[in-house]
Amino acid sequence: MFLLILIFWSDNWEAFTKKLWDYLSMLLLHISDIHFKSPECLDVHQDPDRSIRTRMMRDLAEQVKEHGNVDAILIGGDVAFKAAKEEYDTAWNWIQELALSSGCSKKQIFVVPGNHDVDRSICKDQVPTQSAQTMIALARPNEREWRLKQQLEHEESGQSLLAPHAAYNDFAAPMGCQIWPDKPFWHQDLDLGNGVKLRIYGLTSTLLSGHNGKDDVKGSLYLGPRQTALDPEPNTVNLVLVHHPLDWLVDEDAVDDALSNRAALHLFGHKHRQRAVMAADYVRIGAGAINPSRHEQPYQPGYNLLNLEVSGTGQDRHIEVNLMQRRLQDAPERFVAIANMQGGDVFRASIPVPEEAPLPNLKVASPAVGEVETAIISKDLASVVSEKDAEAAMGEPNTRDLLYRFWQLTSAQRRKIAQDLNLIEEGEMRLPEPERYGRALIRAGERSLMNEVAAAVANLES
Template sequence: MNAQAMIFQAQSEDDRLWMLRKQLNHDVTGQALFHGHVAYNEFAKKMSCQVYPGHLYWKQERELGPGVTLRIHGLTSTLLSARNGANDRRGSLYLSPLQTIDPSPNVVNLTICHHPPDWLIDGDDVEDMLNERAMFQVFGHKHRQRIHETTTYVRWSAGSVNPSHAEKQFEPSYNIIELNVAGEGTERRIDVASHLYRYQPQPEGFQPIRKNDGQEVFRHWIPFPSEETSGVKTGGIVQTVTRETCKAQATASASYTDAEASMGDARTRHLVDRFWDLDSSDRREIALELGLISDGEIDLPEPHRYGVALIRASERGLLGRLEQLIDARER
């Protein structure tokens, strides 16, 4: 409660960010900020979606189409949630600039965040950042099913499949989102098909929400031209330079984040799942043998301890050796 209060009561954005860093960097208060996430982390660890100090949000990648990667970001809007044991109020939560989206060539960013921007202290800054860098945005919390389509991004506000009967408007709903790459070169685009379903009691079942013209699918597309390249001759050698070169500073941490994001492939996801199925002693022995955790990290909560270890394995090119050690213990 004290850690949350120190962050919330900061008088300016700079002070709030400084205080958040200070609390996260302290062994005790950093862990305290995630006490409310224990059950979530236990659920999420097998999917490498856990959060902890130093890792406020997660990333994973999927191949979306030829030459295009979909990078999914799970943002954490709940660091200040349930402050003082009270219900959250609009504008009382905090994402912070520590959770940001790095632009990368031929990468489509999709963000998932429980609270929409209007529930955040820094909501205006978050909205500007996401609208500029995240082509697809999914929010929850309000249980009001909405879709907002623009020329550069699409935002879905999710309903609830199983809302409380105590809600003023009991309206179970869900969305199915289809993303596909179409076209090539300068004509390349991302096609979006949004299927919105809402429960109705008579006849009972989920029925599609229709557009004004009667169509059952909300179809949209966003231009996503291939990155242009040009040859630059330097010292007799022709080098390829992309427009993304100017963004190099923004992606200075790519060695860390890309290693994490790349763990979203099917084989690595299966490897992570097998790792978590081992006995606790086996997990500890493997992590220590590969030098993936230090003695000072032994007492961290397991989702934190081995979340760090698995990302380090990816960073250091040790996933193959990790698989060998898992094989040996499974036998």
């Protein structure tokens, strides 16, 4: 009997260890610059870029056989080419194909905007948008942060600044990755295991993109400190997903310092150049374009696979990072591995994530006489903490499933749910839907009403 068990065990050892590895690690697919361009992309038989995307999917399917299913897809911007609705509709169909071929749930897809996700015609033709961008772009360095805050907090200017992202926001809302004036970036949590959370920050480098309808100039874009606060919570690994690399930002040095100190993983797009910096405390990765311009030289479509595994305990706990970069070669036309300096196929890093005690819970007691002002400040702080946690929780699988189902309802059905549960505040009905219901869903999380939202969605689906 023992011999039979041993034979069975040895025959299945490879499959067993592969399943165990898949369970203990997280595989991320990092892609960028897909550039769905209409009208060409609307006909699969005449889309000159379709073949490259198909080859990429087939190569990815082979990688999945070796490394396991993809757990999340991170898209670094430039999904569209001119921010047209039909480009996003076509892109979404392909992205679902990509998820299916990689074994990834379509609910585990995250995205940030790129410069091609900005409607430049709005930047060119709408004076309020021109004015908002110009006020920030021409501000003195010591006033730029204040100017951005001023424009975002002004009701009309804030909406004007985000207006060129309207089609992107419609596309991104089911993923919980839309942006609005007082939330120009998003963050969501995934469970890495072993007591560690992966917090994905989707930053927006495109608030000034398309200024006056023109191409962006290197060094002219702006993130600002509110996007790089990146709260270093205990037992949390911060991953930053952003379209533009640092040298495209006017606040390059400040952003570099913030990311280097507060985030372990930095993922960029835009340049169409695959690069990897495997430092002691962080990993910085550039994505190749899935579909660069066919006139671009060298023409090198590419994608990244990033495997994360938490190992060790206590002060010796680390996150092991294995990066595999794949690039198209032209003859024969197929994707191949980019070699590291030692000739291997994997770039490796080990980043310390020592175990830390959780922060104390914030408790707000009823104020005693003479303590009213302090209590008000504490309640405001409690609200901020609650909102942050509610948005981060959008990364949970059940919640992401609910997001997709909610956004598949009609506009009238979404409105009914939000109003029935009192999730819409005064004046919010005039906001764009991605912002209106994005606020409502976060509010539902803050008020512990997500089960009620789920029940209402299920009732309308039946």
